[in-house]
Amino acid sequence: HTDNPYRDPVPTMQILYCLENSAEGGENMVVDGFRAAQRLRQENPALFDLLTQYCARYEYAGEAGVCLRSRRPMIELAPDGELVAIRFNNRSTAAITDVPFDRMADYYTAYRRLGEIIDDTAMEVTFKLAPGECFIVDNTRVLHARKGYAGSGKRWLQGCYPDKDGLLSTLAALERQDLPARRP
Template identity: 55%
Template sequence: MPTALAVPLAVADTARIATLGHTADRLTIRWSDGRESPYPAIWLADNRPDRRDRPEGQRLFDAIDLPDGIAIRTAVLAADGTVEIDLAGFETPARFSAAWLRAHALDPASRTERRRRPVLWDSSLALPTDDYAAVAGDDAARAAWLRRAYDHGFALLRGVPTEPGTVCKVVELFGFVRETNYGRLFDVVAVDKPQNLAFTAIGLGNHTDNPYRDPVPQLQLLHCLEAAAEGGESVVVDGFAAAERLRREAPDAFALLTRRAVPFRYVEPGQIDLRSRAPLIELDAEGELAAVRYNNRSIAPLDLDPDEVEAFYDAYRRFGRLLHDPDLTVGFRLAPGDLFIVDNQRVLHGRRGFSAGRRWLQGCYTDKDGLTSTLFSLEATR
């Protein structure tokens, strides 16, 4: 363990430093709340603030250019509250703010706090709803709406003007429209000779859109211009909540769905033949949920070892039943001027069939980086 050096308490933006200690290869900070955070010497050298073009900006050198034999010679708490570290191989000490060190600490608790923790939900969800005029005219309201969409993978806007094309203007509040073969935007309305079952009046099971693309569109927005007099209710379900329930109740089935890629395909003869292979449940490097794909209309014949087919179908069907379980799904009726956004890699949406009147939605796709960039920038300035 490093030798602790008693130092004055320093007030930082997020925590106060109680003590500093170091060996040649590691700095250790004990914070006033009792947390202890280690910082390896080479990591400190790679993150020197004077080697960036601006705070949190781009590095001015490559890690391969770091000198060999990096070691901590001294580490002290300066009068201005920064931590001054003299590293072998560098001519001048590096100065780190206490707030920056706390925000990027490598102890397990700090690393866990930085990971995204989606808010899982079921049929008891109170619909996360905001007003379009407020969101369009006020940064705090826009941040609150984006935060709901980010945390839940789903959010509603009321009072959106019913002028055709407005859905694209809503995207411009945080990002850019992703154009596909359906165009910048598409109409979801019953037509006489549909190429896609979405353009009919029949009910649609819960699904994610376009799993046959690589990459899939990450966010979808649907804006109601006209509502059917009877039927046509929208349905959403948190695919992550369903997947976590499957993980708890049937871990072998969950693991099988994460290990095996399945083929998806969409064809318009002579014009389009889109294909992709991916697992129904995708995990990140740490075993956390990264994406869910489910679309019974677009899944192609499974390409599996014959001895695994029965077990896979058991897992696939069990997951599908969870994705349509009334205890997990939320139904709501869109009125003209209502718009919802879904994380297309997490939240499935569907609709009930309709028979009376015309139901007209306009939709478009966009990517998550626009939403997250705008959200984090707005929150950082509040």
């Protein structure tokens, strides 16, 4: 899944830092959502188009006074057709109401097929974080999950949601410092 698709704007990054991981199981899994979307596009362009043309609704209703909602396509494209973002989270997808009734069955076929591609073990990378390690997820591209636990040990991760533009700005500034014309 991608995190918090019900937020607007959606968090563009997630950092998970491992403080403790003595649990049996609980391995992290990641899937390149753009690769999954491209696979759907190659297999069936019409199904791909449905997930780019119609908005899905995402919702989180937590404690009293909290109800976050968003409407965005599951697969977002730039005007030139370039992939911009993927939003996929079964737990927070609300009723699909933006799709015309005569396209609804095809839309759900597309949604289901994208889910099957994402669940294909050939698409995933699996790893287990050790204490002191972290991983950074592009939340507009990479889906993440974890495997189940065997029932013993502890797993404690600390996470945060920085924005990608801040990281990209820092990276660009550092690259600019390395330009030969800028060196003393």
